[in-house]
Amino acid sequence: MVEANNTTVTLQVHRFTPHPERAERARGGSPFAKKSSPFGGGSDSAARRRPRGKQWVQEYTIPARPSDTVLDCLLTIKRTIDPTLAFRYSCGHGMCGSDAAAINGTPTLLCTATVRDWAKQPSTAPEVDDEGFRRTGDETANEPDVPVENVENVENNITEGSLGVIELASLPGFPPQRDLIADIDPMLNQIRKLTPYLQADGVLATTAEGKVDVFEYLQNPEQLAKYETLSNCIACGVCEGACPVYAGGDAFVGPAALIWASRFINDSRDTKAMDRMDAIDTADGVAGCQSVRACSLQCPRGIDVGEEMWQIVAKVRER
Ligand code: SF4
Ligand code: FES
Structure with missing residues (x-):
């Protein structure tokens, strides 16, 4: 069955551009030669983990179908809206492992994650639960889809026909190189x-x-x-x-x-x-x-x- 494409998704992308001197240092190899661990930890990796550069969150709302992958959405943005958006991929089919990133805070592959599974409607629930704990992270990532007609337009970019919002960031645990690309x-x-x-x-x-x-x-x-x-x-x-x-x-x-x-x-x-x-x-x-x-x-x-x-x-x- 062919799905009608009159729906949209909003991607909130945590972007990062390194300072020029940091990029220069990276090209010339790390100046931190000391190793305190046989696995190469110590001051070297600690220094490389610290992101130095401009960080901001950018929103893109694009036409999308529930079956589209997050990688499909990023390619649409790259080709039609913002060629500066950086992400990495190769096979597009979950075989090469080059496109791992954080989707709604959860590390996973961009090419196998679908809009259907990861788009979240903005929550109208209180941010604090009955016991006073703040709702965090990915608690709503895999909740069943909320019918579009039942969702209030509580954020500027969420309109009727929106499949929801997907938040993207580079893979945790690794230093970001640029936008969704981690080192x-x-x-x-x-x-x-x-x-x-x-x-x-x-x-x-x-x-x-x-x-x-x-x-x-x-x-x-x-x-x-x-x-x-x-x-x-x-x-x-x-x-x-x-x-x-x-x-x-x-x-x-x-x-x-x-x-x-x-x-x-x-x-x-x-x-x-x-x-x-x-x-x-x-x-x-x-x-x-x-x-x-x-x-x-x-x-x-x-x-x-x-x-x-x-x-x-x-x-x-x-x-
Ligand atoms: S999640 Fe870990 S174990 Fe699984 S393929 Fe990726 S690196 Fe290998
Ligand atoms: S692009 Fe190869 S695993 Fe996703």
Whole structure:
């Protein structure tokens, strides 16, 4: 069924433009060379996390259908209203992980989030609940859609036919680079430091004549099942953005790096499992995980990150 396109959505975008000298410094590499953590934390990442630049919130109201993704909406804005709006994407289908951002405060992918699921009608409810607690964050993000005709026009930009408002910001836990683009290098560096590639025995299979033939590492389905789900991680950073302990890797290497470590620790072909477990058996490694499990909520690859954290922590302690 083709949906009529006489509806609109309002995007409230938290924008950021770095000061020129900060951009210059970023291009020339970080001047903060000191490292206090084997995962690259310390003054370096702390300095890089502090956004220095102009910050403001900009609203865009555009035609949209409930089935449109937030990425569709941003592309419409970029092409028709404001070419200066910066965001990052590549595949558009939840495969590359390049477009993680905060939608209504929740880390998720722009290309898989739909207007239907994330647009909120402005609340007419009191900001304070019965017990005196202020309503916060994303409490209304997934509430059922309110029929448009029942919604009062309580904000200037909410008119009849509006599907609601979506608030966007760059991925939490990482320094913003510009608008919705976060610098995820801290996460990628942590993953790199944990040698995210197979380290097998390197024994070559040979032919009957003793000639080198192929590398052959056989594995049965049970062995594959131990890490197959983990190998789906696309390093999007959504779990890290949701983790209250992770903030650039100073206190905690972060769930994504541990997922990558676990993926190889559980691979029967890898010969470095003990070394890998030693590498994460640190105060900012597995000991940093507080089992909050917020990391599990929005993983786009269906990994139960919190459960995997639990498993790898137990494995490291039992070895
Ligand atoms: S575990 Fe999931 S949420 Fe975390 S980086 Fe990998 S794909 Fe993204
Ligand atoms: S653009 Fe590739 S995952 Fe969203």
